[in-house]
Amino acid sequence: MRPIDKIILGDNQFFGINHMSEEKAQQLAEKFYDINNIFKVYQNAFDAGIRAIMLNSNDRAKDICNHFRNNKSKYADISWYPSVPYPHKYANLVAEKGIFPAVNEILFKDNSTMGVLGMVAKGGMAVFTKDAMAMMKMLVDVEMKMFKELDIKVVFLQNIITDLILGYGVKEVFYEYCEHIRKKYNALPGLITQNLPYLKAKLEEWDIKEVVICSSFNKIGYLMSPDVESYVQTAKKNNPADYQLMVMSTMASGAIPAKDAYDFINQQNIQSVVFGASSERNIRETVSLIKI
Amino acid sequence: MEKIKIGIIGAGRMGITHYAIINSHPDVQVESIADPSGLVTTMMNKYLPVKTFKDYNTLFSEAKPDAILVCTPPALHYPIAKKAAELGIHAFVEKPFTTKYKEASELVALYTQKGLVNQVGYVNRFNDVFVKMKELLDNNIVGEIIRFKSEMFSCTITRSDVSSGWRATHENGGGAVFEMASHAIDLVHFLIGKPDKITGSSLNHIYSKNVEDAVSATFLYKTGKSGTIYINWSDTSYRKPTNKIEIFGTGGRLLADQHSIKIFLNKPNEQYQLRQGWNTLYITSIFKSVPFYVRGNEFTRQLYHFIDCVEGKAPQNLCTFIDGANALEVIENIFKDYEQNGRI
Numbered sequence: 001m002r003p004i005d006k007i008i009l010g011d012n013q014f015f016g017i018n019h020m021s022e023e024k025a026q027q028l029a030e031k032f033y034d035i036n037n038i039f040k041v042y043q044n045a046f047d048a049g050i051r052a053i054m055l056n057s058n059d060r061a062k063d064i065c066n067h068f069r070n071n072k073s074k075y076a077d078i079s080w081y082p083s084v085p086y087p088h089k090y091a092n093l094v095a096e097k098g099i100f101p102a103v104n105e106i107l108f109k110d111n112s113t114m115g116v117l118g119m120v121a122k123g124g125m126a127v128f129t130k131d132a133m134a135m136m137k138m139l140v141d142v143e144m145k146m147f148k149e150l151d152i153k154v155v156f157l158q159n160i161i162t163d164l165i166l167g168y169g170v171k172e173v174f175y176e177y178c179e180h181i182r183k184k185y186n187a188l189p190g191l192i193t194q195n196l197p198y199l200k201a202k203l204e205e206w207d208i209k210e211v212v213i214c215s216s217f218n219k220i221g222y223l224m225s226p227d228v229e230s231y232v233q234t235a236k237k238n239n240p241a242d243y244q245l246m247v248m249s250t251m252a253s254g255a256i257p258a259k260d261a262y263d264f265i266n267q268q269n270i271q272s273v274v275f276g277a278s279s280e281r282n283i284r285e286t287v288s289l290i291k292i
Numbered sequence: 293m294e295k296i297k298i299g300i301i302g303a304g305r306m307g308i309t310h311y312a313i314i315n316s317h318p319d320v321q322v323e324s325i326a327d328p329s330g331l332v333t334t335m336m337n338k339y340l341p342v343k344t345f346k347d348y349n350t351l352f353s354e355a356k357p358d359a360i361l362v363c364t365p366p367a368l369h370y371p372i373a374k375k376a377a378e379l380g381i382h383a384f385v386e387k388p389f390t391t392k393y394k395e396a397s398e399l400v401a402l403y404t405q406k407g408l409v410n411q412v413g414y415v416n417r418f419n420d421v422f423v424k425m426k427e428l429l430d431n432n433i434v435g436e437i438i439r440f441k442s443e444m445f446s447c448t449i450t451r452s453d454v455s456s457g458w459r460a461t462h463e464n465g466g467g468a469v470f471e472m473a474s475h476a477i478d479l480v481h482f483l484i485g486k487p488d489k490i491t492g493s494s495l496n497h498i499y500s501k502n503v504e505d506a507v508s509a510t511f512l513y514k515t516g517k518s519g520t521i522y523i524n525w526s527d528t529s530y531r532k533p534t535n536k537i538e539i540f541g542t543g544g545r546l547l548a549d550q551h552s553i554k555i556f557l558n559k560p561n562e563q564y565q566l567r568q569g570w571n572t573l574y575i576t577s578i579f580k581s582v583p584f585y586v587r588g589n590e591f592t593r594q595l596y597h598f599i600d601c602v603e604g605k606a607p608q609n610l611c612t613f614i615d616g617a618n619a620l621e622v623i624e625n626i627f628k629d630y631e632q633n634g635r636i
Binding site for chain 2: 015016022088132160163164165166167168169170172173194195198220221222223224225226227252253254255
């Protein structure tokens with residue numbers, strides 16, 4: 001398996017996401033309203049030696065991707081770690097319209113092609129059910145459009161989807177997703193989860209390997225089910241040739257001071273850290289503390 | 293030990309989420325699911341070890357579940373829960389429980405008489421922050437409560453072209469009051485108690501034609517305390533659904549959302565090691581992990597609690613049909629108050 005970058009800059013800070021404080025989230029949203037402020041942070045990260053970007057496929061990500069695509073020569077050695085889909089877009093659409101009309105809209109909103117419901121009406125239900133996997137791949141492809149021509153290393157499935165399907169225990173979806181990412185994007189499949197020990201056990205049981213798993217990992221067990229000790233043991237027993245482990249929420253949204261956070265992280269058998277920071281000082285400090 | 297046989301009725305957004313969560317419970321087997329959509333059931337049939345049915349009556353007669361999760365549009369909750377009680381089946385029913393207080397009260401009596409486990413999906417009662425807040429209030433942290441404000445915001449309905457399906461009418465349980473304010477009302481009941489009178493209710497249409505998108509009302513109590521609720525599900529400044537609650541008492545003030553509790557105290561509190569003045573308890577110091585996470589700890593906790601109750605492991609249910617009926621009584625009073633006094 002192609003090794004992933006050890007340090008990756010995440011994107012939560014750019015999109016008004018902060019798990020600890022709404023006020024802080026709002027301040028960040030205001031700060032990054034001007035997209036040039038986002039590009040400045042990326043530049044700071046590159047100056048600190050970071051060469052990898054994780055980015056969720058939300059509406060603003062389009063503009064970020066455009067910028068990097070239009071300046072490709074300047075950013076030749078940057079690797080991309082997109083995550084799909086943007087969950088809230090789906091949640092709201094599904095709440096508004098129901099699941100299938102929502103899928104229909106997402107797939108065919110911008111296309112003149114007949115919608116899924118049209119297909120269903122015409123060809124009967126078989127079209128849909130026979131091709132549930134094809135539909136899943138189409139949804140991934142719609143989200144991945146914005147990352148076209150960028151150097152993609154891993155494509156992650158967001159945790160809400162990963163963990164939902166994990167709850168159902170449907171091997172086919174994981175298998176087909178991973179194959180699709182490998183073949184279509186020539187990239188490693190990635191799964192974001194809040195249930196690392198359980199997901200890894202299931203993937204092993206299903207013999208789905210060479211996957212990047214991304215999960216929260218911090219000493220207080222925040223956003224880690226079932227608990228810290230299970231995560232530590234899972235990582236310890238892991239062979240990185242089968243699964244590369246990427247960790248996030250290492251400081252638990254700021255509840256753990258940076259030094260304490262990475263003293264703990266540096267002892268774990270993990271391959272990569274993704275972190276979000278918006279000041280040059282915090283980026284440099286974090287990079288200097290990560291010794292995995 | 294034999295596994296508890298679960299039937300899920302309604303495979304919309306909540307049915308699908310609950311399935312994944314409860315399926316992770318080691319004592320449970322999701323055996324059956326009913327939904328009128330052929331698309332959903334055919335798909336589930338293909339990939340999951342579950343029997344699918346087009347209607348709940350067939351599910352009851354053929355699958356014989358021990359317990360059900362009712363996740364249909366709200367107007368169907370009453371006939372489904374009633375039938376389940378007659379068959380001796382325990383029931384978890386999504387909020388807003390039913391669309392009429394009268395039907396809700398009938399179900400309360402029926403389940404009490406039959407001694408069946410009954411729970412309503414007011415998930416905030418299982419949220420780490422609000423559970424902590426309840427504990428603080430029970431320990432008199434801000435003294436006697438005088439005023440409160442319970443608010444909820446989201447960007448769920450942001451276009452006018454979508455008034456279709458059950459969400460378009462009150463009769464079917466649609467609108468911001470049934471769907472969203474019910475949470476804010478229940479949160480008030482959970483933390484402060486049920487009001488004795490509703491006044492000053494107003495409903496606003498923003499995008500929806502037949503139902504409201506925003507609602508506010510004032511709650512009055514015989515003891516003299518009072519508070520307001522304000523809910524708006526067409527507010528695009530919120531990236532995701534947000535609950536906010538503020539409580540003012542003789543000893544200070546509490547402000548909470550899903551992330552934290554801010555506490556201002558007139559005097560230090562030794563029991564909780566809180567200072568005079570401002571203190572903040574962040575979610576990161578309050579949370580308790582769950583065995584399996586899909587959509588927030590509270591969603592797992594509420595369903596695992598339901599199973600605990602079915603297995604007789606919990607002393608009492610933490611969100612019963614009575615709580616569901618109480619919220620509906622307040623909802624009906626808000627509609628009544630608005631009809632009588634809300635128009636100029």
